[in-house]
Amino acid sequence: MMLDRHAAKQLKTLASLFLALGLAACAGPRETYVVLPDAGGQAGALTVTPKAGKPLQLSGAYANAQGGADGAQTGKLSEQEIKAAFAEAMSARPESPQRFTLYFLEGRDELTVDSKKEMDKVLAEVRRRPAPDVIVVGHTDRVGSLADNDRLALRRAERLRSELLKQGLPGDSVQAAGRGEREPLVATTDEVAEPRNRRVEMLVR
Amino acid sequence: MQDGKPEGEITLNKSYFRLAAGLGGAVLLCAAASAFAQAAVWVGQIKVSRGIVVLERGGQKLPGMVGVRLKENDVILTEANGSAGLMFNDNSTLSLGPNAEVVLERYAYDSTTYLGAFDAFVKRGAVSIEAGNLANAQPEAVRVKTPQAELKGQARSFAVNVEGK
Numbered sequence: 001m002m003l004d005r006h007a008a009k010q011l012k013t014l015a016s017l018f019l020a021l022g023l024a025a026c027a028g029p030r031e032t033y034v035v036l037p038d039a040g041g042q043a044g045a046l047t048v049t050p051k052a053g054k055p056l057q058l059s060g061a062y063a064n065a066q067g068g069a070d071g072a073q074t075g076k077l078s079e080q081e082i083k084a085a086f087a088e089a090m091s092a093r094p095e096s097p098q099r100f101t102l103y104f105l106e107g108r109d110e111l112t113v114d115s116k117k118e119m120d121k122v123l124a125e126v127r128r129r130p131a132p133d134v135i136v137v138g139h140t141d142r143v144g145s146l147a148d149n150d151r152l153a154l155r156r157a158e159r160l161r162s163e164l165l166k167q168g169l170p171g172d173s174v175q176a177a178g179r180g181e182r183e184p185l186v187a188t189t190d191e192v193a194e195p196r197n198r199r200v201e202m203l204v205r
Numbered sequence: 206m207q208d209g210k211p212e213g214e215i216t217l218n219k220s221y222f223r224l225a226a227g228l229g230g231a232v233l234l235c236a237a238a239s240a241f242a243q244a245a246v247w248v249g250q251i252k253v254s255r256g257i258v259v260l261e262r263g264g265q266k267l268p269g270m271v272g273v274r275l276k277e278n279d280v281i282l283t284e285a286n287g288s289a290g291l292m293f294n295d296n297s298t299l300s301l302g303p304n305a306e307v308v309l310e311r312y313a314y315d316s317t318t319y320l321g322a323f324d325a326f327v328k329r330g331a332v333s334i335e336a337g338n339l340a341n342a343q344p345e346a347v348r349v350k351t352p353q354a355e356l357k358g359q360a361r362s363f364a365v366n367v368e369g370k
Binding site: 094133 | 252272290300303344354355356359361
């Protein structure tokens with residue numbers, strides 16, 4: 001009697017193990033979806049639309065869901081479990097781009113004395129990165145015509161681009177563009193001389 | 206290869222590195238010859254590459270080294286010891302852990318208006334995504350597909366794990 005009950009219990013355990021294995025095989029690859037906080041610590045909402053079943057809305061940092069051939073369900077992974085599961089992917093994230101703003105003498109493509117020193121920092125950052133590329137965008141203040149300022153803005157950007165090429169950056173790793181007086185840092189009326197708007201913005205990536 | 210015999214592994218790695226060295230030279234030459242023509246086609250760059258990372262382009266396998274430029278329809282694969290970090294023209298990033306495979310199905314970006322679209326297919330592996338300027342113009346411009354689902358939303362940063370078959 002006792003023996004029979006024990007054997008039955010074992011059989012039941014074995015059966016449920018097989019069932020679990022069988023179901024896992026049927027479900028195919030399992031998937032996990034997670035909302036992460038962005039660089040500013042904010043986390044938005046993510047809609048997961050599975051091929052089978054209803055869409056799920058994930059809201060806030062570390063909200064997560066699991067999915068498979070049978071649809072998606074809200075998950076219960078903790079922040080620690082998520083960080084562990086994605087540790088290698090997250091450690092391979094490229095470094096954030098670094099932004100520099102350099103200022104120019106009025107009406108010219110010549111850097112101010114202070115910004116010449118800032119350019120050394122740009123070059124140091126470029127050298128520090130394993131595969132750098134740089135986006136260079138030139139701007140002007142509102143003295144002069146729109147067309148003249150478009151040309152001056154591009155000349156400023158091209159001047160710094162050639163500085164970077166001289167340092168050995170390949171030509172296709174530096175993009176230069178001019179925005180003229182269209183995107184001032186400080187809003188002014190037309191024909192106002194504003195040193196803070198005579199600038200080039202550089203994004204080292 | 207499948208059963209992971211040590212001798213098999215070593216042979217594979219050696220020939221891979223020979224291939225890598227040869228192809229690296231060829232890739233550099235090609236890049237220099239058509240830098241201007243390709244500049245507009247490139248959508249991103251491999252910024253981080255650890256272990257074995259492979260770039261599949263038009264059926265050809267290339268070493269996924271740091272600095273390699275990416276195009277639409279490229280496939281990035283990482284081996285068991287590999288991980289990779291990609292940065293796209295709009296500053297969006299996508300990074301892969303080991304044993305991962307991602308197809309860059311669509312990438313379009315206008316650097317003046319920030320308009321465009323980015324669709325990536327995560328076939329397997331752990332992948333994290335951070336949306337860049339594309340999401341400033343349209344919050345749902347960066348989308349990720351997996352074998353079982355599609356993801357999009359206002360979240361700028363999210364991650365997906367597709368367990369192997």
